[in-house]
Amino acid sequence: YFISTLSMPITATQAWKELTRLRLLGPNGQSPGIFIVDESPFKEEDDEEATASCGYDFIAGRILPTADIYKEGAYRLEMKFSSDYPFKPPEVHFTTPIYHLNVDKDVRLLNNTTTTFMLVFKGLVCIPILQATNDWKPSTILADVVKAIVDIIDHPKIDYAMNPEIHKEYSEKRDEYERKAKQTVREKALPRT
Template sequence: MTSTSKLDKALWTNITRLKLLTKLDAPVKFIFERSPFDDEQDEECPTVRDEYLIIGKILPESDIFKQGAFQIEMKLIPTYPIQPPEVRFITPIYHPNIAEDGKFCYQLLNNASKWKEGTTLVEVVKTIVKHVDNPDADYAANYGKEYMENRPEFNRKALEMVKKHALPRNAFRILLFVYQQNRHTFLFLAILASTEKQMATVQLNKELYNNITRLKLLNATNSDPKFVLEKSPFDEDNVEAAASANTKEIFITGRIFPESEIFREGAFQIEMKVTPSFPFDPPEVRFLTKIYHPNVAEDGKFCHELLKKHAKWTNKASLVDVVKAVVQHIDKPDIDYSLSLQLGREYMENRPEFNRKALEYVKKHALPRS
């Protein structure tokens, strides 16, 4: 293939598909680490090169090789996809289909008659994992005879190499993805992990990034409700904090602007605490600004049925829905979820006195709306 633009398009499509192999339901696991687009400002137009390198980790599943992860390199030349990539193991491995220099030997990549132009890099990765788990003696570069005639000795040596050289499967790599949308750059911190539990963190980050992007839109003058995002895990100047928060709790801070007669006199800072089980479990909401309200406890905790796991909450609910519920029930208190019996009774039986105290709190503690 002579057209660089066609090569770029094929590469971009293939790399996008490779990144999907971090999903929990992926047929094989591949932790993507480096591509030709990483060093380019314009991801769709990489510099013309004699070769293109893609690096990542595979996670085999056979008894011996599932003990570790293995870094591989796929080298593509400008004639790709007409000609196959070369695959080399960067992590040393004792295997019949892998030469001492790490070159992977298999008919798909070594036999021109087997390679087809439509073969994807995902299929290449599948082939590699399959034949690491199930060696093909017909394409043995090393140790083929031992594998066929003395399997116990082969297994002993292979396991020894795994323990000595393989990468830990529970290690994670912090990658900073740069998303470009409408000429604005958003930073998305993802934890790419080799265990299913850690891979779930990627999904959490994706959900959070999408939710926070929607929250930012509530800053528009005509938004209903209005919410000013002040702090999130994806702040451009707080990348390290995001990394440290991913495995425990994540905090999102911002201001709401109620519209009822009393509470529209000020703005109120709230904090949403999200756990790794989000969106399957609701966030916890706490008022940082003091407020006199039946649905807000003295420590600031906000109570509403939407935030009860076994009541109204579903994994389809968004943080925008949470903000809407908070504002709605600040403006219209829900006595069924009152956190103070005294406040709830006062609101129901002596509204003028409740209003007086609530307004006093607003004047004393609320933030300016402008």
């Protein structure tokens, strides 16, 4: 990622720290984890000294929700960093379809400065931490972004529905909503390992 005032990439040490924090969210012997890093500019065996010239602008991985409806699948998430990062939040979107009232079907990031709760992905979602004008701070770490995304998937927020039809279904026909969500998990979700 890049710092806008200097127009140069952050140091490899800073990038390595972000990636290390994300890897700590992964499954281990004591915890099932909530995120698996799939792609980064670092190789597994690299360290920050070995990759000092690395262009750090993209991380991809799978979130691992724990809600009954979604717990059988994983959902790929991509985080891209602009030249204004960390002063502006990364662009975050799902590449795996997910049937959820807080997730938009379009592949785009929405920025609605009048809404406090806003992150929109492909299967886009709303979370305040990614709002550049509200809750985003340059000190925000990517692990907190991932935690907020998993939280909204596990605990839908009816007041921040991204899809009016799914919102209505969730509110009025919960069984139908859950049936469609589980079907999407079976057909589209990725493996959790």
